[in-house]
Amino acid sequence: MEKDNNKSRTTVRIQGQVYKVVSEEEPSHVKEVAKYINQKMDELKKKNPYLDTTKLSVLTALNLADEYLKMKREREGE
Template identity: 50%
Template sequence: MAEQQKTRVTVDIYGQQYTIVGTESSSHIRLVASIVDDKMREISEKNPTLDISKLAVLTAINIVHDYIKLKEEYDRLLQKLHKEKDE
């Protein structure tokens, strides 16, 4: 099986530069980094005394929460689609 080509992109998240390596496009990697940065800034505005590690953990929790909610909605819609297809 052929190995996928890796993309290396340097991004800025909350004032820190990170080099991200992955198989997605550079625009996708930048989008992901931008969402993380935006979420960190949003949480930081509401909780300005958080240190960076707590901010990062809260950001991860918030993003995973959003992911789970979207996945649940996706699964619900998929079940509905299959149910309608079977009728």
């Protein structure tokens, strides 16, 4: 982990690819997010093993956005 002002550079692996993420968040949080994304991609890949990486990424983003918006609506409705 390298520090750049208030930002940290954290290396994560998603679907076998290495990414260096620059964030103000703690490295442990960045790794947790990457792990969650990787799990979601694995779930979709098991259901659709022939998806290429681009389609898998877009479908994962759509599913995560769906989860987020549903949770946001629930929270706002309280």
